[in-house]
Amino acid sequence: MYTSLLNVKQAINIEQKLIDYLGTYIDHELERLDDVKANPLVAFTLIKRLHSEWLNVVYSDEALENTQLRSGYEEEEADLPKVEDLQGAAKGLMRLQDVYALHVGGLVRGRFQRVADGKPTDIYLPTVSVPLSGDDCFLVGKVAYEQEDYYHSVQWLEESVRLFRGTGSKWIPENEGTLQDALDHLAFSHFKTGNVSNALSLSQELLHYPLNGRVLQNVAKYEKLLVSSPPKSLSSNGPRRPTSNYLRTRDTYERLCQTQGSQPVHFENPRLVCDYFTNGHPGLLLLPARREVLSLQPYVVLYHNFITDGEAEEIKGLAQPALRRSVVASGEKQATAEYRISKAWLKGSAQSTVGKLDQKISMLTGLNVKHPHGEYLQVVNYGIAGHYEPHFDHASSPVFRLKTGNRVATFMIYLSSVEAGGSTAFIHANFSVTKAAIFWWNLRRNGQGDEDTLHAGCPVLIGDKWANKWIHEYGQEFQHRCSLNPEE
Numbered sequence: 001m002y003t004s005l006l007n008v009k010q011a012i013n014i015e016q017k018l019i020d021y022l023g024t025y026i027d028h029e030l031e032r033l034d035d036v037k038a039n040p041l042v043a044f045t046l047i048k049r050l051h052s053e054w055l056n057v058v059y060s061d062e063a064l065e066n067t068q069l070r071s072g073y074e075e076e077e078a079d080l081p082k083v084e085d086l087q088g089a090a091k092g093l094m095r096l097q098d099v100y101a102l103h104v105g106g107l108v109r110g111r112f113q114r115v116a117d118g119k120p121t122d123i124y125l126p127t128v129s130v131p132l133s134g135d136d137c138f139l140v141g142k143v144a145y146e147q148e149d150y151y152h153s154v155q156w157l158e159e160s161v162r163l164f165r166g167t168g169s170k171w172i173p174e175n176e177g178t179l180q181d182a183l184d185h186l187a188f189s190h191f192k193t194g195n196v197s198n199a200l201s202l203s204q205e206l207l208h209y210p211l212n213g214r215v216l217q218n219v220a221k222y223e224k225l226l227v228s229s230p231p232k233s234l235s236s237n238g239p240r241r242p243t244s245n246y247l248r249t250r251d252t253y254e255r256l257c258q259t260q261g262s263q264p265v266h267f268e269n270p271r272l273v274c275d276y277f278t279n280g281h282p283g284l285l286l287l288p289a290r291r292e293v294l295s296l297q298p299y300v301v302l303y304h305n306f307i308t309d310g311e312a313e314e315i316k317g318l319a320q321p322a323l324r325r326s327v328v329a330s331g332e333k334q335a336t337a338e339y340r341i342s343k344a345w346l347k348g349s350a351q352s353t354v355g356k357l358d359q360k361i362s363m364l365t366g367l368n369v370k371h372p373h374g375e376y377l378q379v380v381n382y383g384i385a386g387h388y389e390p391h392f393d394h395a396s397s398p399v400f401r402l403k404t405g406n407r408v409a410t411f412m413i414y415l416s417s418v419e420a421g422g423s424t425a426f427i428h429a430n431f432s433v434t435k436a437a438i439f440w441w442n443l444r445r446n447g448q449g450d451e452d453t454l455h456a457g458c459p460v461l462i463g464d465k466w467a468n469k470w471i472h473e474y475g476q477e478f479q480h481r482c483s484l485n486p487e488e
């Protein structure tokens with residue numbers, strides 16, 4: 001190599017190549033990191049580590065003399081996830097389990113699987129599977145247990161007991177629970193769901209632990225119960241899912257989240273057009289919108305190329321600091337009601353990207369979107385299994401109407417495409433959408449709310465959902481005219 005300069009040049013080329021390989025490797029690793037961040041199982045275990053595992057380690061006897069660790073931890077403490085975050089993450093996992101009919105055993109192995117005809121199928125294959133520990137499952141089970149939701153607690157605690165048994169009686173400092181705790185909670189959950197014989201056998205196992213009067217009493221109670229009312233043969237199908245207040249629409253909602261519903265069949269109805277749309281506006285002449293009319297009643301339109309990746313990134317960047325603030329500032333009640341979602345409002349000047357988007361919405365819809373006729377751009381970010389229950393965007397009662405009237409239409413933009421889950425489901429119209437930008441009228445021409453617009457945001461399974469939307473209100477008298485037909 002040292003005999004000629006040419007050889008040295010070659011060596012430099014080789015090194016350059018190696019550096020390029022390294023660069024590619026790092027890029028791939030960064031992508032992998034992105035994948036990992038967007039995985040709810042990773043997010044859950046991370047929150048759990050930060051909320052309780054580190055705490056248990058830092059304050060364990062083993063770490064007593066490590067004052068540096070303790071003071072370092074105390075410095076960060078204020079920024080660590082709170083118990084509500086951990087509970088919210090656990091509830092998020094159970095929501096994903098329900099809405100996407102996921103198999104708990106699969107989730108525990110880091111997989112997202114649905115069981116159909118006894119066979120598990122992956123509905124999403126993560127690049128990295130993050131398995132859960134017995135203690136992770138114990139925590140989810142306990143959150144369910146504390147809400148008296150024994151349907152979920154049985155399933156998660158079964159997994160917890162199985163995993164704790166697998167690790168033997170080894171004591172792990174970061175754990176919150178033990179095999180004994182899991183058995184105890186599982187026994188009671190079984191009892192509450194009417195499975196007395198399982199409750200009894202688990203309680204009998206608990207008798208091997210340092211004696212506990214309550215367990216002894218339970219064993220006697222369960223034995224008596226089994227004699228007085230022996231279990232009926234396998235007639236019941238096990239515990240039912242807890243009912244919720246939107247049960248009426250729940251089945252449809254979940255089906256739409258899983259399947260996208262019955263997508264529009266354009267060739268069957270000539271009014272469901274796909275076209276290059278300018279709305280007769282000179283501003284759209286050179287770059288028309290790729291419009292797809294999805295539904296006529298309610299009237300829902302999809303614009304395929306509404307926002308560029310660069311614009312979306314800019315909007316997310318603008319919203320990020322405001323989003324954080326809005327979470328801290330939200331009152332306790334609201335934080336729990338809309339848990340897993342944070343919001344920010346962006347004003348933006350006419351020249352800004354926000355202003356340009358405003359202008360584009362106005363050109364496409366022909367509506368006056370200037371504040372206060374349109375609300376500021378709202379950016380929403382969804383957390384673990386973040387979702388939005390079925391609702392209307394318009395106010396159903398005049399009491400809640402703003403000065404500029406009701407929300408006549410919605411323009412919703414997806415700032416990043418979600419990898420799995422997270423679609424917007426139109427409950428009555430029977431379809432769901434996950435991409436680009438959609439527009440729909442909330443009010444009928446007679447000013448009344450259009451009940452057919454009932455819609456929901458499905459929980460995000462994988463990915464980072466940034467939906468944002470423009471809501472237009474009255475002030476559109478000449479653009480969205482009333483009809484002479486009061487029924488319209």
Ligand SMILES: O=C(O)CCC(=O)C(=O)O
Nearest residue numbers: 388423424456457458467
């Ligand atoms: O996230 C979604 O898909 C729906 C959000 C929504 O409906 C709303 O913010 O009003």
Ligand SMILES: [Fe+2]
Nearest residue numbers: 391392393455
């Ligand atoms: Fe909505």
